[in-house]
Amino acid sequence: MVKRRLKLSDQIRRAVDASGLSRYRISKALNIAESTMSRFMSGQGGLSMDNLDALADLLDLDIVSRKRPAGAAGRAAKRR
Numbered sequence: 001m002v003k004r005r006l007k008l009s010d011q012i013r014r015a016v017d018a019s020g021l022s023r024y025r026i027s028k029a030l031n032i033a034e035s036t037m038s039r040f041m042s043g044q045g046g047l048s049m050d051n052l053d054a055l056a057d058l059l060d061l062d063i064v065s066r067k068r069p070a071g072a073a074g075r076a077a078k079r080r
Contacts, residue, residue: 008063012052013041015059030054 006014016026027037030051039045047055056063 019059
């Protein structure tokens with residue numbers, strides 16, 4: 001069995017839920033519409049990179065990008 005990593009957006013949604021902060025408070029802190037935050041949390045929309053960066057700061061998260069070895073992207077696409 002292949003262990004799949006959670007998508008970045010799923011990881012951020014989990015961190016939002018675990019933060020104890022309301023979506024209202026987060027949307028006000030990021031200066032975005034509550035509906036935008038709601039769509040993001042339900043997986044129906046995204047956030048801009050600036051808003052993701054601000055959200056990471058608010059939640060005290062470090063976002064790390066891992067580069068896959070050459071050829072890994074093609075293998076990953078075939079597994080799906």
